[in-house]
Amino acid sequence: MANPFSRVGEVFGRVPRWVYVAAALVFAIVFPMLESYGLMQTLWLRLGTRTLVYVLLAVGLNLVLGETGLLHLGYVAFFAVGAYSTAILSSPRFDLQWNFWLIMVIAMLLAMLFGFIVGIPSLRLRGDYLAIVTLAFGEIVRMTLNNWEWLTNGPGGIPGIYPPVIFGWVVDQPAEFFYLLLVVVVIVVALVSNIKNSRIGRAWNALREDEIASHHSGVRPTQAKMLAVVMSSGIAGLAGAIFAYYQQFINPTYFLFMQSVIVVCMVVLGGMGSIPGAVLGAVALDATPEIIRQTFTTWLPRAVGSDFLPAVQAALQTDFDRYRMLIFGLVIVLMVIFRPEGLLPNQLWRREVHEEDPREIEHTRQHLFDFEEGRQDLEV
Amino acid sequence: MWSERARKFLALGLTVALVATLGLSGCARDETEEPDDTGATETIKIGVHTSLTGGLADYGFAAAEALKIAAEDLSGFEVDGVTYDIELVIKDDKGEPAEAPIVAQQLVDEGVVAVIGTLTSGAANAALPIYQAAGIPMISGSATAPDLTEQGFENFFRTCLRDDIQGAALGEWALELGAEKVVVMDDRGDYAVALANEVEEAVDAGGGEVLRQEGQEGEVDFSAQVSNISAFGPDVVIFTGYHREAGLLFKQLTEAGVEAQFMGGDGIKSDLIGEGAGGAENVEGALCTFGGFAQEGMPGFEEFAAKFRDATGEEVGPYAENNYDALGAVVAAMESAGSTDSADIISALFEVEFDGVMGTLAFDEKGDVSVPGGGSGTELVPRFEYTGGTWVYMP
Numbered sequence: 001m002a003n004p005f006s007r008v009g010e011v012f013g014r015v016p017r018w019v020y021v022a023a024a025l026v027f028a029i030v031f032p033m034l035e036s037y038g039l040m041q042t043l044w045l046r047l048g049t050r051t052l053v054y055v056l057l058a059v060g061l062n063l064v065l066g067e068t069g070l071l072h073l074g075y076v077a078f079f080a081v082g083a084y085s086t087a088i089l090s091s092p093r094f095d096l097q098w099n100f101w102l103i104m105v106i107a108m109l110l111a112m113l114f115g116f117i118v119g120i121p122s123l124r125l126r127g128d129y130l131a132i133v134t135l136a137f138g139e140i141v142r143m144t145l146n147n148w149e150w151l152t153n154g155p156g157g158i159p160g161i162y163p164p165v166i167f168g169w170v171v172d173q174p175a176e177f178f179y180l181l182l183v184v185v186v187i188v189v190a191l192v193s194n195i196k197n198s199r200i201g202r203a204w205n206a207l208r209e210d211e212i213a214s215h216h217s218g219v220r221p222t223q224a225k226m227l228a229v230v231m232s233s234g235i236a237g238l239a240g241a242i243f244a245y246y247q248q249f250i251n252p253t254y255f256l257f258m259q260s261v262i263v264v265c266m267v268v269l270g271g272m273g274s275i276p277g278a279v280l281g282a283v284a285l286d287a288t289p290e291i292i293r294q295t296f297t298t299w300l301p302r303a304v305g306s307d308f309l310p311a312v313q314a315a316l317q318t319d320f321d322r323y324r325m326l327i328f329g330l331v332i333v334l335m336v337i338f339r340p341e342g343l344l345p346n347q348l349w350r351r352e353v354h355e356e357d358p359r360e361i362e363h364t365r366q367h368l369f370d371f372e373e374g375r376q377d378l379e380v
Numbered sequence: 381m382w383s384e385r386a387r388k389f390l391a392l393g394l395t396v397a398l399v400a401t402l403g404l405s406g407c408a409r410d411e412t413e414e415p416d417d418t419g420a421t422e423t424i425k426i427g428v429h430t431s432l433t434g435g436l437a438d439y440g441f442a443a444a445e446a447l448k449i450a451a452e453d454l455s456g457f458e459v460d461g462v463t464y465d466i467e468l469v470i471k472d473d474k475g476e477p478a479e480a481p482i483v484a485q486q487l488v489d490e491g492v493v494a495v496i497g498t499l500t501s502g503a504a505n506a507a508l509p510i511y512q513a514a515g516i517p518m519i520s521g522s523a524t525a526p527d528l529t530e531q532g533f534e535n536f537f538r539t540c541l542r543d544d545i546q547g548a549a550l551g552e553w554a555l556e557l558g559a560e561k562v563v564v565m566d567d568r569g570d571y572a573v574a575l576a577n578e579v580e581e582a583v584d585a586g587g588g589e590v591l592r593q594e595g596q597e598g599e600v601d602f603s604a605q606v607s608n609i610s611a612f613g614p615d616v617v618i619f620t621g622y623h624r625e626a627g628l629l630f631k632q633l634t635e636a637g638v639e640a641q642f643m644g645g646d647g648i649k650s651d652l653i654g655e656g657a658g659g660a661e662n663v664e665g666a667l668c669t670f671g672g673f674a675q676e677g678m679p680g681f682e683e684f685a686a687k688f689r690d691a692t693g694e695e696v697g698p699y700a701e702n703n704y705d706a707l708g709a710v711v712a713a714m715e716s717a718g719s720t721d722s723a724d725i726i727s728a729l730f731e732v733e734f735d736g737v738m739g740t741l742a743f744d745e746k747g748d749v750s751v752p753g754g755g756s757g758t759e760l761v762p763r764f765e766y767t768g769g770t771w772v773y774m775p
Contacts, residue, residue, distance in 0.1 A: 041485075041486075041489040042485050042488065042489055043482065043485045043486050043489050046481060046482055046485045047482065050482075092531070146568055147568070149573075154568075154570070154573050155568060155569055155570035155573050156501075156502075156525065156527070156570045156573065156574055157477070157502060157505060157570065159505040159508075159527065159531060160531050172513075174485075247478075247481065247506060248506075248509040249477065249505040249506045249508075249509070250477075251477055251502055251505075251570060253476065253477060253478070253502065254477065254478050
């Protein structure tokens with residue numbers, strides 16, 4: 001109790017979780033209004049919208065990487081499948097303008113189908129075969145998009161994607177896209193949280209902890225893993241379909257291997273198996289670099305004078321991006337050493353990575369006691 | 381140590397604080413300066429949307445430096461009795477289409493009246509919807525993809541020649557050299573593929589036989605393609621990618637005993653091609669076309685080149701003069717419209733005829749550059765030969 005921060009932490013700890021969720025939601029709802037009242041530049045709305053796309057991806061990948069404990073390195077391929085569904089079915093490329101809902105369903109089903117196909121050979125086996133297969137699949141999809149010129153126009157990409165029309169409402173302003181994505185994120189998070197606490201969710205967690213033991217307890221490993229992969233592919237397809245509408249132009253360079261890695265970083269940073277963690281990881285890794293850059297290149301010079309640390313300004317303008325991946329890598333290494341459970345960890349996962357810590361053993365013992373006494377529900 | 385709950389919620393609290401800062405700091409808006417009273421000089425903001433980092437950084441550097449020179453030269457123009465100075469707002473999209481909308485939004489937020497850029501066609505496709513919605517004209521000195529001016533964007537103009545014109549010129553040139561069997565090879569990049577498709581079409585139309593090959597950007601070993609090419613026995617090998625791969629490819633072809641004329645598009649027009657080929661002698665006599673105009677014979681080029689050397693200590697980079705004239709077009713449009721309003725600039729750009737570094741230029745109804753009285757076809761495409769370690773203009 002010598003640590004002064006523990007007092008602060010206790011105060012924060014007494015606030016129930018729904019308060020934080022509500023605060024985040026209120027902030028997200030108010031955020032675009034700042035722009036419409038002229039309090040914030042449209043740039044931040046655009047960045048916020050991009051962050052929401054990453055939130056969707058991180059929440060989706062969390063199902064496979066966090067909940068089920070399978071390494072997935074080609075997640076962006078399913079995102080690409082969704083994006084190209086929109087681009088092909090709603091653009092001048094083939095002169096099509098299909099209904100928004102229909103495209104959403106097609107994008108999700110197509111991505112899920114590809115997820116299923118990738119899962120068939122890799123999920124029957126134990127170990128990291130999924131990582132190898134998805135890594136290859138990511139490249140296959142990108143090369144296909146690059147070379148199948150009849151369908152995708154190759155490296156030139158597909159420009160001029162029409163805006164979506166939802167019940168007669170044409171979505172083409174950044175604020176409208178922000179709200180559209182926010183609604184999708186809320187729905188997906190609600191669904192995923194429920195699944196996480198259902199029988200299927202428990203089965204995924206059990207597989208992650210010990211595949212053999214869970215198999216003997218009645219979990220069917222292949223089916224459960226397949227379900228996780230297919231569902232997360234569907235979420236990626238959905239995210240991709242909306243992303244293409246938002247960008248109005250896509251080409252294969254949007255779907256590089258690095259994008260998959262960034263989403264993996266988001267999930268690991270936030271905390272594997274934790275939905276708030278995935279959201280936080282996405283916000284942290286997508287928004288922070290831009291905030292740092294703007295602070296040093298725009299706001300500080302404006303406040304202090306334009307000759308403020310010119311060397312730092314120049315470095316951030318030209319070199320920052322070169323080092324971004326290096327910094328991401330360092331952050332992940334530091335996380336794995338000092339806080340392997342992530343920023344906003346899932347209880348179960350935290351206990352697993354700290355299973356030799358006496359405090360955690362004590363916590364588990366206390367919890368099981370409470371559970372047996374009927375004072376508390378089983379903690380997940 | 382902190383209790384785990386404490387840690388968790390401290391982290392949450394920090395996030396909220398971070399997110400709140402994000403919103404608040406966004407509030408720091410531009411304080412727009414009140415215009416001075418009559419007679420004084422006003423500043424007008426022109427955006428520069430280019431790529432200062434990433435694979436095409438040297439093109440972006442040339443563009444940015446040329447525009448700085450142009451801004452200095454052209455400042456002090458008069459519109460409706462008010463003298464204006466140009467302030468450039470330079471932003472970097474890293475050559476990635478994914479970054480282009482963000483950069484475009486930043487420039488729109490800054491309140492620029494016109495934008496010079498983008499560097500690449502992919503970025504142009506991604507950024508154009510935003511400039512279109514904001515009603516801001518965008519003039520590119522180097523985005524050459526034909527579809528850019530075919531989509532009906534009313535705010536897009538360019539001071540460079542389209543790929544289909546350059547591709548046709550390259551194909552016609554190969555046929556002029558008496559080629560019957562032509563290899564056309566790209567690097568699967570958007571630029572190279574578009575150009576290669578046009579070359580293939582032109583050679584086909586002229587009765588030549590084409591073997592299409594492809595490499596990858598960044599590839600170093602072309603042995604698979606080399607064996608295909610030597611089995612085909614071509615008279616001409618045309619590579620539409622960039623100089624690094626071109627140098628290696630031409631060297632490996634020579635080593636494999638292929639005796640063909642090597643040609644390329646403007647991607648190979650860098651003197652560094654000799655370095656990639658392990659010595660300038662390996663690519664001696666290679667030919668290339670260029671999507672800009674010939675610098676030789678440009679009325680203002682010598683003066684511009686001298687200024688460029690003074691400012692940067694380097695020779696004029698690719699498409700630098702195209703960017704210079706893009707800014708010239710904007711200034712001429714403002715002068716002729718008598719207004720600094722973006723919508724007026726757009727309509728004036730379709731009308732205006734102006735004298736730039738490259739000569740007298742205008743835009744056609746699609747926004748492509750044309751030379752009044754000089755046409756807008758393959759006859760405008762300049763030709764170069766690689767001699768003694770440098771590209772030499774062939775009149």
